[in-house]
Amino acid sequence: MTDFAKTKSMFHLPDGVIYLDGNSLGPLPKSACDHVSNMMRNEWGAQLITGWNKAGWLELSTDLGDRIARLIGAKPGHVILGDTLSLKVYQALAAALDLNPGRKVVLSDNGNFPSDLYIAQGLLTSLGQGHELRVVDPAAVAANITDDVAVLMLTEVGYRSGRLHDMNALTKLAHSRGVVTLWDLAHSTGAIPVDLAGCDADFAVGCSYKYLNGGPGAPAFIYVAPRHIDHVRPALSGWLGHEAPFDFDLEYRPGAGIERMRIGTPPIIALRALEKAMDIWDLVDMNDLRARAIELSGQFIAGVEKHCPALTLVSPRDGQKRGSQVAFAFENGFAAMQAVIDRGVIGDFRAPDIMRFGITPLYIDEADITAAVAIICDVIRNSLWDNAKYKKRGLVT
Amino acid sequence: MTDFAKTKSMFHLPDGVIYLDGNSLGPLPKSACDHVSNMMRNEWGAQLITGWNKAGWLELSTDLGDRIARLIGAKPGHVILGDTLSLKVYQALAAALDLNPGRKVVLSDNGNFPSDLYIAQGLLTSLGQGHELRVVDPAAVAANITDDVAVLMLTEVGYRSGRLHDMNALTKLAHSRGVVTLWDLAHSTGAIPVDLAGCDADFAVGCSYKYLNGGPGAPAFIYVAPRHIDHVRPALSGWLGHEAPFDFDLEYRPGAGIERMRIGTPPIIALRALEKAMDIWDLVDMNDLRARAIELSGQFIAGVEKHCPALTLVSPRDGQKRGSQVAFAFENGFAAMQAVIDRGVIGDFRAPDIMRFGITPLYIDEADITAAVAIICDVIRNSLWDNAKYKKRGLVT
Numbered sequence: 001m002t003d004f005a006k007t008k009s010m011f012h013l014p015d016g017v018i019y020l021d022g023n024s025l026g027p028l029p030k031s032a033c034d035h036v037s038n039m040m041r042n043e044w045g046a047q048l049i050t051g052w053n054k055a056g057w058l059e060l061s062t063d064l065g066d067r068i069a070r071l072i073g074a075k076p077g078h079v080i081l082g083d084t085l086s087l088k089v090y091q092a093l094a095a096a097l098d099l100n101p102g103r104k105v106v107l108s109d110n111g112n113f114p115s116d117l118y119i120a121q122g123l124l125t126s127l128g129q130g131h132e133l134r135v136v137d138p139a140a141v142a143a144n145i146t147d148d149v150a151v152l153m154l155t156e157v158g159y160r161s162g163r164l165h166d167m168n169a170l171t172k173l174a175h176s177r178g179v180v181t182l183w184d185l186a187h188s189t190g191a192i193p194v195d196l197a198g199c200d201a202d203f204a205v206g207c208s209y210k211y212l213n214g215g216p217g218a219p220a221f222i223y224v225a226p227r228h229i230d231h232v233r234p235a236l237s238g239w240l241g242h243e244a245p246f247d248f249d250l251e252y253r254p255g256a257g258i259e260r261m262r263i264g265t266p267p268i269i270a271l272r273a274l275e276k277a278m279d280i281w282d283l284v285d286m287n288d289l290r291a292r293a294i295e296l297s298g299q300f301i302a303g304v305e306k307h308c309p310a311l312t313l314v315s316p317r318d319g320q321k322r323g324s325q326v327a328f329a330f331e332n333g334f335a336a337m338q339a340v341i342d343r344g345v346i347g348d349f350r351a352p353d354i355m356r357f358g359i360t361p362l363y364i365d366e367a368d369i370t371a372a373v374a375i376i377c378d379v380i381r382n383s384l385w386d387n388a389k390y391k392k393r394g395l396v397t
Numbered sequence: 398m399t400d401f402a403k404t405k406s407m408f409h410l411p412d413g414v415i416y417l418d419g420n421s422l423g424p425l426p427k428s429a430c431d432h433v434s435n436m437m438r439n440e441w442g443a444q445l446i447t448g449w450n451k452a453g454w455l456e457l458s459t460d461l462g463d464r465i466a467r468l469i470g471a472k473p474g475h476v477i478l479g480d481t482l483s484l485k486v487y488q489a490l491a492a493a494l495d496l497n498p499g500r501k502v503v504l505s506d507n508g509n510f511p512s513d514l515y516i517a518q519g520l521l522t523s524l525g526q527g528h529e530l531r532v533v534d535p536a537a538v539a540a541n542i543t544d545d546v547a548v549l550m551l552t553e554v555g556y557r558s559g560r561l562h563d564m565n566a567l568t569k570l571a572h573s574r575g576v577v578t579l580w581d582l583a584h585s586t587g588a589i590p591v592d593l594a595g596c597d598a599d600f601a602v603g604c605s606y607k608y609l610n611g612g613p614g615a616p617a618f619i620y621v622a623p624r625h626i627d628h629v630r631p632a633l634s635g636w637l638g639h640e641a642p643f644d645f646d647l648e649y650r651p652g653a654g655i656e657r658m659r660i661g662t663p664p665i666i667a668l669r670a671l672e673k674a675m676d677i678w679d680l681v682d683m684n685d686l687r688a689r690a691i692e693l694s695g696q697f698i699a700g701v702e703k704h705c706p707a708l709t710l711v712s713p714r715d716g717q718k719r720g721s722q723v724a725f726a727f728e729n730g731f732a733a734m735q736a737v738i739d740r741g742v743i744g745d746f747r748a749p750d751i752m753r754f755g756i757t758p759l760y761i762d763e764a765d766i767t768a769a770v771a772i773i774c775d776v777i778r779n780s781l782w783d784n785a786k787y788k789k790r791g792l793v794t
Contacts, residue, residue, distance in 0.1 A: 012442045021446045028442035036666070037434050044612055045409045045425035048743060049418045057613055083480065084661025086635030094523060110647060115636030115661065118649035122634030126491060127523065135647060209662065215441055216454055217664035237519030238483030239512030248748050250507060250532060252515035264481025264512065265606065267614035267664050269433070346445060351645050 002288040008363045010280050011213070018372045020347045023187060023325045023358030026213030032276040039272040051268075058240075060271040061262065065221055067278045068212070071286055072185060072204065073195035074223050080258045081208070081274075082266055085186060085220040087236065088205035089119045089153075091261060092222055094235035096151040096180040096203055097123075097131070099228065103150035104131045107179075109138040111158040116184055120153060138163060142173060149179045156194070157187035157323030160350045162315045164192070164322050168199045175200065186210060191293070191324035191360075193286040196223055203228075211324070211360060212281065214274035222261050229257050238263030280362065292361040294319035296369055297326050300359060303373030304328065308380040314354060327356045330380070332387055339385035345372045399685040405760045407677050408610070415769045417744045420584060420722045420755030423610030429673035436669040448665075455637075457668040458659065462618055464675045465609070468683055469582060469601065470592030471620050477655045478605070478671075479663055482583060482617040484633070485602035486516045486550075488658060489619055491632035493548040493577040493600055494520075494528070496625065500547035501528045504576075506535040508555040513581055517550060535560060539570060546576045553591070554584035554720030557747045559712040561589070561719050565596045572597065583607060588690070588721035588757075590683040593620055600625075608721070608757060609678065611671035619658050626654050635660030677759065689758040691716035693766055694723050697756060700770030701725065705777040711751060724753045727777070729784055736782035742769045 012028040013019060019027055043055040051057055065079035072079070082088075093106065106120050117135065124131040136144045138158065145152060152174045156165050171181045182203040188194050190211030196204050204223040208214035224232060234254055239245050240262040243253040254260035297319055304311055311328035330336055330353060337349040347357040357372075379385060409425040410416060416424055440452040448454055462476035469476070479485075490503070503517050514532065521528040533541045535555065542549060549571045553562050568578045580601040585591050587608030593601050601620040605611035621629060631651055636642045637659040640650040651657035694716055701708055708725035727733055727750060734746045744754040754769075776782060 012438070014443050014445070017445070019445055025441075025446045025448075027445060028437060033434055033437045033442075036437060037430055040425060040430045040433060040612070040670070041409070044422075045430075046411050048411070048414070048416055048424060049422045049745060050738070050743070051422075051613060083484070084635065086661040087480070087484065087633065090633060113636075114639070114642075114645050114647060114649075117647055118634045118636055118639060121649045122630075122632055125630070126632050127525070129525065207662075215437070215666055216448060217662045217666070217668075219664075220661070233519075233522070235519055235523050236484065236487060237515045238481065239510075239515055242511070242515060245511075246748070248511050250511060250514055252511075252518045264483040264617070265604075265614045267616075267667055269612055269614070269666050269670060270664050271614075273437070273666060341447070346447070348446060351643070 002283065002285045004292060004361050004365065007280055007283060008365065011363045013363060016344045018345045018368045020345060020357040020359065020364065020372060022213070022360035023191070023210050023356070024348055025209055025216055026211060026277065027363060029213055029276045029280055031279070032215070032273045035276045036269060036273050039269065057266070057268045060268065061266045062258070064271060064274055064278060065258070067282065068189065068221055071194070071281060072189055072223065073197050075197060078226060078229070078258055079221050079223045080261050081219045081221050081271065083220055083263060085205060085207040086115045086119050088220045088222040089116050089184065090123055091234065091236050092182050092203040092205050093120055093123055093151060093153060095224070095232040096182050098233055099180050100150035100178070103148055104129065105134050105149045106131065106151045106153055107134050107136070107141070107144055107149045108153045109141050110135050111138045111160065111163060112155045113159045113184065113186060116153060116155060138165070141165070142170060145173050145177055145179055147177055149177065151180050151182055153182040155184035155186060157191065159187055160354050160356065161327050162187070162322040162325040164316070167201065171199045171201050187323050187325065190281065193290055201225065208274050212274070213277040215270060218270050218274050219267055224258060224261065234260045236263050240264060284362065289361050293324045293359050296361060296364060296366065297324070297359045299366060299369045300326055300357065300373060303369065304376060307373065307377035310380055311355065324360065325356055325358045327354045329353045330355055332385055335385040335387045335389065336379060339379045340376055343375045343379065345375045399680065399682045401689060401758050401762065404677055404680060405762065408760045410760060413741045415742045415765045417742060417754040417756065417761070417769060419610070419757035420607050421745055422606055422613055423608060423674070424760060426610055426673040426677055428676070429612070429670045432673045433666060433670050436666065454663070454665045457665065458663045459655070461668060461671055461675060462655070464678065465586065465618055468591070468678060469586055469620065470594050472594060475623060475626070475655055476618050476620045477658050478616045478618045478668065480617055480660060482602060482604040483512045483516050485617045485619040486513050486581065487520055488631065488633050489579050489600040489602050490517055490520055490548060490550060492621070492629040493579050495630050496577050497547035497575070500545055501526065502531050502546045503528065503548045503550055504531050504533070504538070504541055504546045505550045506538050507532050508535045508557065508560060509552045510556045510581065510583060513550060513552060535562070538562070539567060542570050542574055542576055544574055546574065548577045548579055550579040552581035552583060554588065556584055557751050557753065558724050559719040559722040561713070564598065568596045568598050584720050584722065587678065590687055598622065605671050609671070610674040612667060615667050615671050616664055621655060621658065631657050633660050637661060681759065686758050690721045690756050693758060693761060693763065694721070694756045696763060696766045697723055697754065697770060700766065701773060704770065704774035707777055708752070721757065722753055722755045724751045726750045727752055729782055732782040732784045732787045733776060735787050736776045737773050740772045740776065742772045
């Protein structure tokens with residue numbers, strides 16, 4: 001059984017703050033700071049260029065990929081870290097389209113994170129081959145998996161409502177119609193158990209700064225199914241994805257397996273920070289985490305609904321059908337969220353009217369939920385917000 | 398006059414090491430470690446998600462871009478940090494090709510860093526429009542700037558020999574034939590004065606982990622000429638390059654100016670490390686640095702040639718025609734370089750036979766050059782290397 005009191009003790013959590021925004025940016029693992037300092041002084045500072053060999057910097061991208069793999073149902077060797085999530089979407093979508101050259105439709109939904117859609121728009125325009133990005137309602141995805149679709153590109157857990165797609169069913173349906181699948185796990189990784197291999201997913205991508213707690217701008221990851229990895233063509237063919245980068249050949253030849261999804265020089269300081277977050281994840285069983293998240297989310301929803309009828313639940317009520325976040329619609333949501341934050345409960349806001357709260361059992365417990373509900377409901381019931389003060393909106397996901 | 402004794406004192410330089418590989422990975426600025434620790438504890442740790450607003454994380458990419466701009470002859474607002482150099486090449490090349498849709502040739506040279514060529518190969522294949530990557534000898538570039546060339550893509554300073562292209566002359570020649578220019582400044586930025594605006598260059602890219610001393614995997618940068626920036630189409634259209642990322646619209650609309658070259662979430666820890674490197678650069682006049690680099694390089698070449706006739710200079714002898722590195726060819730160069738490194742003089746090796754030394758006045762002085770020459774020449778003259786021990790080659794640029 002995972003010891004969540006222990007995992008909570010491993011994070012730096014500021015006094016007076018209840019942090020319900022780990023779905024945007026996870027908190028600092030206590031040991032990350034010294035670990036990064038050590039890397040800077042004793043690797044970069046002392047070893048200089050030889051750190052690439054002596055400190056194993058190049059292997060960090062795959063070592064950490066293997067540790068994330070366990071959380072998302074992948075085998076070691078099929079996940080690699082690097083770059084940003086948007087770039088990993090680009091890599092994966094380009095590779096997925098290559099596998100289905102006769103088809104011209106990318107199917108997604110309007111609950112997808114906008115960057116995924118933007119990246120698809122940019123790629124399809126660049127290709128100039130008449131591809132269409134078909135964006136439907138999340139509930140209409142299954143019905144739109146038709147024989148003209150090349151790639152089904154979905155974010156498993158909707159970033160606003162937390163609505164959960166059925167990855168297994170949709171992947172099977174897609175495959176039955178010759179459609180390649182690309183799953184964005186931004187709000188899944190470290191939030192819910194994922195079984196990429198079991199679902200037979202083709203491509204997946206995710207980030208490490210949300211539930212994984214890797215720090216602001218921590219690198220993204222990509223998964224490629226083993227049946228594809230040795231014959232996909234990397235569209236972003238950078239030198240570290242080359243079969244033999246240090247031969248400095250003039251012609252690109254893709255590297256073996258997941259190595260070909262490398263592009264440029266990996267961000268070593270950030271990868272070292274992420275290592276300490278993954279040390280905590282190594283203590284966690286994802287089924288334990290899921291059970292606890294549903295329990296805590298249930299407590300949160302019940303508390304808010306009891307005391308703040310003005311807030312309307314927009315997340316699925318059934319815990320099995322949502323990720324690890326809870327969203328309420330409220331007309332004055334932006335200003336109200338600022339007031340809640342000023343009282344020490346940090347959630348975030350998503351246009352047009354959504355107050356979003358991440359429920360992260362790694363460092364949130366029943367007492368936190370009780371205290372957060374009391375503050376949120378005090379703010380809402382007593383109208384302790386100031387609409388006039390907050391004209392401009394801007395918080396990073 | 399720049400005080401190079403002072404700049405040298407601002408770096409952590411290990412005892413017994415003379416570091417002639419700042420052209421691969423610059424050393425640690427002494428203040429970077431505490432600055433990063435402070436960011437981790439007091440921004441990420443204490444402010445959590447609110448750090449994006451309170452600590453100004455999003456502005457770091459442009460604030461640092463403005464500071465780099467001074468070193469490369471660009472105005473504030475025309476340079477932005479992010480991602481890796483290979484990705485910035487991709488962004489710039491895609492945008493450059495868009496400006497010349499009627500032409501199908503990308504011209505480069507075989508002294509270019511291979512990743513630039515790989516990225517071009519990948520992009521041109523993806524476009525599927527019959528583009529050709531034409532790779533000529535560096536000396537033949539000018540003669541090959543013909544009316545069918547869409548983009549001239551060059552690295553100003555060759556990564557092996559340090560040979561310097563004439564950016565001003567080649568850009569003017571290119572423009573006279575309707576060719577768009579893309580300059581890779583990997584071995585120029587912080588090495589030699591660059592005048593992008595004065596040369597009227599169209600696009601430029603560079604990295605911050607070499608001469609700039611930003612740390613392993615520090616982010617890259619891109620420059621777009623002001624006459625292009627408001628109408629180039631970003632091929633890598635990530636959400637932070639959107640005109641209004643926090644509106645979460647479903648359609649991509651490029652942001653204003655250089656902001657559209659953002660892709661995903663910036664690597665905040667790495668950007669904070671780079672800030673401290675840029676504090677040192679703020680003390681440096683690039684003309685002072687250039688004069689001193691030529692002086693020190695001359696001393697280095699004269700010493701090596703006098704005492705080690707077995708080494709053949711492959712860098713241009715005229716200091717004005719090379720960057721800030723010096724390369725010698727030597728048959729047993731790989732093993733010899735290892736032996737030199739074991740004696741505390743860190744340079745690096747580039748296939749097939751090049752011993753490469755970066756001359757970086759920020760932290761290298763005459764005494765260092767004298768000591769380095771003595772060690773290198775002792776190793777070479779007394780054959781103090783072991784070919785049998787070094788079968789496998791692999792050092793990161």
